[in-house]
Amino acid sequence: MATPIVSIIMGSDSDLPVMRAAAEILQDLKIPFEVTVVSAHRTPHRMVQFAEEAHQRGIQVIIAGAGGAAHLPGMVASLSPLPVIGVPIKSSNSIDGWDSILSILQMPNGIPVATVALNAAKNAGLLAVRILGASNKDILERIKTYQNSLTEQVEEKIKIVEDLY
Amino acid sequence: MATPIVSIIMGSDSDLPVMRAAAEILQDLKIPFEVTVVSAHRTPHRMVQFAEEAHQRGIQVIIAGAGGAAHLPGMVASLSPLPVIGVPIKSSNSIDGWDSILSILQMPNGIPVATVALNAAKNAGLLAVRILGASNKDILERIKTYQNSLTEQVEEKIKIVEDLY
Amino acid sequence: MATPIVSIIMGSDSDLPVMRAAAEILQDLKIPFEVTVVSAHRTPHRMVQFAEEAHQRGIQVIIAGAGGAAHLPGMVASLSPLPVIGVPIKSSNSIDGWDSILSILQMPNGIPVATVALNAAKNAGLLAVRILGASNKDILERIKTYQNSLTEQVEEKIKIVEDLY
Amino acid sequence: MATPIVSIIMGSDSDLPVMRAAAEILQDLKIPFEVTVVSAHRTPHRMVQFAEEAHQRGIQVIIAGAGGAAHLPGMVASLSPLPVIGVPIKSSNSIDGWDSILSILQMPNGIPVATVALNAAKNAGLLAVRILGASNKDILERIKTYQNSLTEQVEEKIKIVEDLY
C-alpha cells in the first residue's frame, strides 16, 4: 500500500468491530491509511509520540475512536496540528454512549475535535475523505460519485416499498 | 479580501453573537472567509443552491451553526462534497442545547458532519484551519504557532495562581 | 385504490417495520394513502420535489418517519404547506431515541411538525385521520367508532384481570 | 368575531404569556378562535364536557398547552375526536421542560396528540392553520403566503450579516 495519509487509532482492539468501518470506506475510496492501537490511559507516552510525529510522517488526517471517558481524540488534538476526527464508541460499561459523546465533543476553546455520531466510524472515514478532497479535485470527485451511489441505492428501495402497497 | 475559502453560514442573524467567534479566529489566522445567512427551514432553495455551488466557487470548508432542531449542517453536508463543520447553538427555546447537539451529531451513515462543542464557533474556525493545513504547510505552521501561544498563555496563569498560595 | 390523500414517507426501507402500522390503520379506517421512500440526506432533490408537489397531487396530510438526526419531517414541512406528522424512530445507532425525538420535535418558530411518540406510527395514522375528520363528518364518525372500540377492548380486559383475584 | 373553529385551552392563566402566541398567529391568518382555561387536574368535569362538546360547537382543532405532568392534551384527545395539538410549557418547577414534553408526547397507541416544540405556541397555531388548510384552498394559500414571508425576512437578514464582513 502507498504511504498512509489517514491514521486510524483506537484505545483497544475491542474497539475494532466498530472502527473497521472507517478502514473499509477508506479502502473503497482508495485512500492509503494505517490502523493501530494507541491508548491515552494505558500508553500515554506512545500517544504523545504518535500525535507529535503523525504530520511529519505524511499523515494528513487522524481518526480516533474511544469509549467511556474518551480522552484519546482530545489529547491527540492537543498534541498534533492535524484535523482529528473523534468516534464515540458505545462500549460495554458506557452509559448508553453519553459518556463517550460528551468527553469527545465538549472540547475547550483552542483544541477542536471533529466529532461524528455514536459508533459512526464509517462517517469518520468519509469525513476524512472530504477533508482530503477539500484540496484535491480527484478525491472530491470520488465523494461526488459516492454521494450519487447513495441516491441510486434509495431508488431501488423506493421500488421495493412502493410495490408493497 | 481575497476569494473566500471558508464559508460561515447560520440560520438567522440571532446566531451571530455565537458564530462571530469563527470569523474572528479565521481573521486572526489570515484565512479568507465569507459570512452569510442560510436557513434550512426558511430558505430551503437558497440552501440547496448554496450547498451545491460552494465548492465550485472555491470554498473548501463550510461552517454551519444552528440551534434547536438544527438541520442546516446535515442538509448542507448532503448536498455538498465539502467537509461541513456543525456548531450546535444553545438558542432561547433549546432544551439546554441537547436538541441542537443531537440533531447535528447523529447523522446517518453516508453523510458526515464534523460536530464541535455547544456554542464552540471558535473551535469550528480552528478546525477549518486544521483542515486547510492538512494539505498546506504554511497553514499547518500557523496552527503550530497558535498551539504554542495557548501554552504560553497558561504559563502566565500559573504565576497568577501560584502567587496566591 | 382511490387517489391517495395521505402520503407515508420514510428515509429507508429499514423503517418499514415501524412505519407499516400507519398504513394498516389508514387501511382499517378506509383512507386512501400511498407509501414511499424519500430520504432527506440521500435524495435531497427528490425530497424537495415531493414536498413541493404533494398538495398539488391531492395529498392532504404527510406522515414522515425518520431516525437519528431526523431531518425529513422538518424539511418537508419547510417545503410543503400541508400538515406534516413526524414519527421519531428508534433506529439501531440511535441514542435511545432521544436524537430522533429532539430533531423532529424542536422545530423553530414558523415551521411546525406534529410530532407523535417514539415509534408511534399507528398514532401518526390516527392523527392523519383526525385531521381529515376535522372537515369531514363521515371521517369524524369513523374516529368516534374507533374510540368506542378502544373502550370495548378494555372491557374485555377488565374481566380477565378481575377474574384473577 | 365569527364562530370559532380553533379552541386554545390552557391549564392556568399563568400559561398565557406562552400561549398567547397561538392566538396572535391565528388572528394574523384570520382564523376565528376562542381562548379559555381548562384544567385537567383542577376542573376535570369541565375538561370532560369541553372535550366531548367541542366538535359539536363547530370547533375543528384544539390547541392545549400545559406544563409539568401535563395531562390536559392527552385527556382531551381521549375524549374528543378532533385533532389535538399539545404545547409543552416550561413552567417554574418543571425539570427543564422534559416532564411537559414527555407527558404530552408519549401517548399510548390509539390516542394521538400532535406535539410541538417546548413553548412553541406559535407553531401550534400554524399547525392548526395547516390542518384547516388541508381541506380548504383559501387557507392553504394563506400558509403559502406566510411561508413566502419567512423567506423574505431571511433575505433582509442576509444583507445585515453580509455587510458586517
Next chain:
Amino acid sequence: MATPIVSIIMGSDSDLPVMRAAAEILQDLKIPFEVTVVSAHRTPHRMVQFAEEAHQRGIQVIIAGAGGAAHLPGMVASLSPLPVIGVPIKSSNSIDGWDSILSILQMPNGIPVATVALNAAKNAGLLAVRILGASNKDILERIKTYQNSLTEQVEEKIKIVEDLY
C-alpha cells in the same frame, strides 16, 4: 375475601406482570384488596366514576400503575380525595421509563401523587400498608414484622458472601 380497602388499578392487562407484585404483598400482609383495569385514555368515563366513588365503597388507598405518558395516577388523584400511589411502568415503547416517571411524579401544586420507583409495584403495596398502619396499630405491627424479616434475610446473605472469602 373481606371488603377491599386498597384498590389496585392499571391501564391495561399488559401491566399485570409488573403490578401483580402489589397484590402479592397485600395478600401476604393480609390487607383486603381489589384489582381491575381502568384506562385514563381508553375509558375516561369509567375512570371518572371509579375515582369519584372509590372512597364511598370503603377504599382507603388507590394504587395506580401506568406507562408512557402515564395520566392515570394523576387524573384519579384529581377526582378522588384518597391517597393515590403511582407506579411508573417501563412499557415497551417507553423511553427507558423516563416518560412514565415524569408524567406521574411532576404533578402540579394541589394534586399530589405518591410516586414509587420504576416498576416498584411491591413498594406501592408496602406503602399502602404503611398508610393504613398510620392509624391502625395492628397493621403497624405487621410493617415492623416485615421490616424485621428483611433484616433477617440479609443475615443469611452475609454468611453466603463471607464464606466465599
Next chain:
Amino acid sequence: MATPIVSIIMGSDSDLPVMRAAAEILQDLKIPFEVTVVSAHRTPHRMVQFAEEAHQRGIQVIIAGAGGAAHLPGMVASLSPLPVIGVPIKSSNSIDGWDSILSILQMPNGIPVATVALNAAKNAGLLAVRILGASNKDILERIKTYQNSLTEQVEEKIKIVEDLY
C-alpha cells in the same frame, strides 16, 4: 398547638424556603405538625433516634425534604414503620434536581418512599392530609373542600382569560 401527628424534617435550614409550604398547608387544613432539622449525613445518630421513635410519639406521617444525594427520606423509611413522603429539593449544586429525584425515588424493594415532584412541599403536605383522611372522615371532608376550592379558583381565571379575547 395539639400534639403533632405530622413531622416535617429537612437536612438543613437552607431547605426551609422550599419546605415551609408543607407547614403552611397543614396549618390551613388544621393538622397539628412539628418542624425540625434532621440530617442523614451530619447527624446520623439523631436521624436513627428520630426515625425509630416518631411513631411512638404519636407521629402518623413523616415528610422529609432533601437535595443532592438525598438519603434522608429513604433512611428514615428504613428505620420507621410510618409512611414517609420524600420531597426532592433543587439545591444550589444539584444537577437540575435529577440527583435529588433519583436518590429519593429509586428505593429498593421493601422500603417505599412516597415521592412528590421537585420542590413540591405543598403537595407533600396535601399527601400527608390525604393519608390521615384515609381513616378519618372529618379530614377526608377537608380534602374534598380543598379540591372544590381549586375548582373555584380556576373559574375566576376562566373569566380573566376569556375577557382578553
Next chain:
Amino acid sequence: MATPIVSIIMGSDSDLPVMRAAAEILQDLKIPFEVTVVSAHRTPHRMVQFAEEAHQRGIQVIIAGAGGAAHLPGMVASLSPLPVIGVPIKSSNSIDGWDSILSILQMPNGIPVATVALNAAKNAGLLAVRILGASNKDILERIKTYQNSLTEQVEEKIKIVEDLY
C-alpha cells in the same frame, strides 16, 4: 489471610457478580481484605456499627457498592472517618445506572465519597491500593508495576491490529 485493611461491602449478594472484581484485584496486588453484606436500608443498625468500628479494627479503606437509590456509600462516609469508595451498580430496575451514580456522587459538602465509574469495582480496588500506596512505598511500587503491565498488554494488541491491515 492477614488482618484485612480494605473492607468491601455491598447491599446484597446480588451485587457480588459486579463487586468481586474489587476482591480479585486486591488479591492480585496482595492487599489483605474482607468482603461482607451491609445494607443501608435492610440492616441500618448493622451499617452504623460497621461504619463506626471499621477504623478501630484496622480497616484503612472502605469500598461500598450499591444500586438504585444507593445510600450505602454516603451513609458509611457519614459515620466513618475513613476514605469511602463508592461503586454505582447498574441493577435490574435501575434507570440505566443514573440513579446509582447520582445518589453516590452528589454528596453534600462535608461528607465526601470517592465515586468510580458505573460497575467499576476493579477500579475501586485499584483506587484503594493507590490510597494505601500514598503512604507506603512498597505498595506504590506495586501500582507502578501494575501500570507497566497495562502498557505491555497494549503492545500485544498493537501487533494484532496492525497485522490485520
Next chain:
Amino acid sequence: MATPIVSIIMGSDSDLPVMRAAAEILQDLKIPFEVTVVSAHRTPHRMVQFAEEAHQRGIQVIIAGAGGAAHLPGMVASLSPLPVIGVPIKSSNSIDGWDSILSILQMPNGIPVATVALNAAKNAGLLAVRILGASNKDILERIKTYQNSLTEQVEEKIKIVEDLY
C-alpha cells in the same frame, strides 16, 4: 509552609473560584498543599512531567479540577501512581455539568479517578485528608473532630427552625 503533600491542580485560573474551597479546607485541617495550573490540552508536556514527578516530590494525593471534556484528572491518573481526586466543574459552556462529570467519572478499567460531586472542591479537600488519615492517626483525629463540628452546626440550626413553629 511545610513541604506540600497534597497538590491542587486545575486547567485554568478561571477554575479558581470553585477550586479554592479545596485549598481552604486543607488550610483549616493543617495539611500542607500546593496550588497550580496544569492544562491537559494547552500544556500536555507540563502535565506529563507534573504527573510523573509528583510522588517523587513527596506529593501523596492529587486533586484535579476540570470542566467540559475534562481530561486532566484521568490523564494524570494514567501517568501517576498516586490517588487522583477529580472535581467536575460546571463551566460556562458546559452542558449543565454532565460533560465534566462523565468525562471524569467513566474511566476505563485499570486507571481509577476518585470523582466527587459537581463543583465539590471542598469535598475533594476532605477526601484528600481522609486518604492521608488512613495511615496517620493524628490526621484521622482531625477528620473525627471535623465530623463532630458538622453535627454541632446542625444542632444550632435545629433551634432556629424549631423556634419558627
